[in-house]
Amino acid sequence: MQPAGHRTRTVLACATAVAVLITGAACGGHENTAAGPPIIDVSKIDSGNYPGTPVDIEKTRTDDSGYVREAIRIGGVVPLAMDVDSRFIYEPHPSYARNLAAKNHPVYFGIGVDDNFNAVAPGLVVGWTTTGQRRLDSSMGRVLNMDTLRFTDADHAAAAVKNMSSQVPSRPVTLTGYPAATAIVTQNSVGYNILTVWCLRNDLLLILQLVDPVSIPFDVAPLADIAKNALDKWNSAIAGYSETPADKFAALPLDVDGMLSRTLPFDKDAPPGGMDPEGVYPRQAALHSANRPDLVKAAFDDAGVDEMSAAATQIYRTRDAAAATRLAAALAKEHDDVWVPMDGPPNMPGVHCFKQPDSKDTDWNAPPTCFAIYDRYVAAVDSLNIQELYQRTAAQYKLLAYGHGGK
Numbered sequence: 001m002q003p004a005g006h007r008t009r010t011v012l013a014c015a016t017a018v019a020v021l022i023t024g025a026a027c028g029g030h031e032n033t034a035a036g037p038p039i040i041d042v043s044k045i046d047s048g049n050y051p052g053t054p055v056d057i058e059k060t061r062t063d064d065s066g067y068v069r070e071a072i073r074i075g076g077v078v079p080l081a082m083d084v085d086s087r088f089i090y091e092p093h094p095s096y097a098r099n100l101a102a103k104n105h106p107v108y109f110g111i112g113v114d115d116n117f118n119a120v121a122p123g124l125v126v127g128w129t130t131t132g133q134r135r136l137d138s139s140m141g142r143v144l145n146m147d148t149l150r151f152t153d154a155d156h157a158a159a160a161v162k163n164m165s166s167q168v169p170s171r172p173v174t175l176t177g178y179p180a181a182t183a184i185v186t187q188n189s190v191g192y193n194i195l196t197v198w199c200l201r202n203d204l205l206l207i208l209q210l211v212d213p214v215s216i217p218f219d220v221a222p223l224a225d226i227a228k229n230a231l232d233k234w235n236s237a238i239a240g241y242s243e244t245p246a247d248k249f250a251a252l253p254l255d256v257d258g259m260l261s262r263t264l265p266f267d268k269d270a271p272p273g274g275m276d277p278e279g280v281y282p283r284q285a286a287l288h289s290a291n292r293p294d295l296v297k298a299a300f301d302d303a304g305v306d307e308m309s310a311a312a313t314q315i316y317r318t319r320d321a322a323a324a325t326r327l328a329a330a331l332a333k334e335h336d337d338v339w340v341p342m343d344g345p346p347n348m349p350g351v352h353c354f355k356q357p358d359s360k361d362t363d364w365n366a367p368p369t370c371f372a373i374y375d376r377y378v379a380a381v382d383s384l385n386i387q388e389l390y391q392r393t394a395a396q397y398k399l400l401a402y403g404h405g406g407k
Helices: 004-008 011-023 065-075 154-164 220-238 246-251 283-287 293-303 321-333 386-401
Strands: 124-133 143-151 182-187 193-201 204-212 279-282 307-310 314-317 340-342 352-355 369-374 377-382
Touching: 065 124, 065 246, 065 279, 065 283, 143 154, 143 220, 154 193, 154 204, 182 220, 193 220, 204 220, 279 283, 283 293, 283 307, 293 321, 314 321, 321 352, 321 369, 321 377, 352 386, 369 386, 377 386
Parallel strands: none
Antiparallel strands: 124 143, 143 204, 182 193, 193 204, 279 307, 307 314, 314 377, 340 352, 352 369, 369 377
């Protein structure tokens, strides 16, 4: 396996390299042209029992749906870890479920707040979580976690700070420019030093944790500088968030531009626990779930990505068909240290798939994946079972093509 640093080249260079693969004879010998991938005859592809026609998303609404949409609205404005410090370029958590609520509450180790969050900090309405690491291995470099939490009112938010910051013995820290912020240093169960910061903005609360597993001797000053920059970025960004009243959550639209209705829905493999994270994510919110947000951001910039819909698959909307081809190439490069090309689904020219070599240790963040392009849309489909992967990819293509001559 190549070292993680191998992937620090620019996305455009990466996209060019993979474009050679996508337009050439690899992955089953499919051909492509400058005009974009070939149109697929959907009558000749096997989607198994997966749905190939759009559904009315409103009929899938649950009690959680509005909370997920409001969380996504927060995620659409708050900064990424790499926006705070450009060295936090790794996010090894594959889930795009960043939404938080009382039933799906956050966990904070090292300050005595884990499974008892709702008892210590009652009144959480909705929130969004952000994570970034300097190294792919979290034990080899600093980790930055930032949670934006909205409480029922300012009093509950303030009480949460008071209760959470007094759970364990700690050393207070003062942040330049933020005398009202609460900041403490503690250690977790394995001896890592943790700077935890609470910053209030009416009923909104930013909880920031910087974990330092490597500095000997430990010096809090560099962490305090990062925390100050995080607060600067967050305070500026969160001003762009207008709160939806909690009693109006149920009226928040579930779909945007018809994107979600054309995204393969969850079936029996829906994520366990928490709240179903399916939804339409604006560009900034979508970047939070990237394993390498630095690479993906460059790809988004190049392709003009403005939103992503996510359920059992992910659909990215780009500027045009040529941009979609470049985006698919760049997304494939996000895991170029563990992926190798494999044959695409039968009768699906222009679809390109990747897997991990059988001789390598499995990286569960990079399952076998196919990238399908339809017009300005790129679909990323994954599954551990290859037959299932091919059927899911076929179903996803049918959803994108439905009603546009591909029915």
